[in-house]
Amino acid sequence: MEVFVFDLDFTIWNAGDTFCSETSPPYFWNDEQLFDQQGRWIRLYPDSVGILKRLKKAGKILAVASRTNEPEWAKQLLQLFDIEKYFDIMEIYPGSKVTHLKNIQEKVGCPFDQIVFFDDEERNIQEVSLTGVKCVYVKNGLSFNYTSLKKGHYKKGLKNIKQKIGYFQTNNIKSERPGKSFLRF
């Protein structure tokens, strides 16, 4: 796989247990933790930076696909967390994520099946999976514990949409070969 695309809310970060569009900027740091004006603690998932770093080091193309209604706030958070630098492409605007993925595919110029897309919302996974993009359904944020997609999830003709969704397995890849499995996508 050459291109790795990430959702933001509840995939890369937890914006205080809500969507970043529901937060109250301006954001501010307090004791190395980021908060909004309502006191929401906005934080990256623990493995997010490590995953982005590792993929970047491996020469992969990284992209953001967010359908937030507040693109400027999302961009602010990307800057505040200093992770904007990892992304080659940022598609941040409301609407179906199929549009985001198509735009990314056009910009990169690779086949859809060379793209992996991580998202925590089933509706996004369902829509995008129909393009041929490999979709990974994220639960509880990005994690190195995710390993390669189960075989068969992407076979054409699967009737049950759930079977098209790649579920992460929580194998012991951390102790085995840290991070390697993640790149097997």
Ligand SMILES: [Mg+2]
């Ligand atoms: Mg999300």
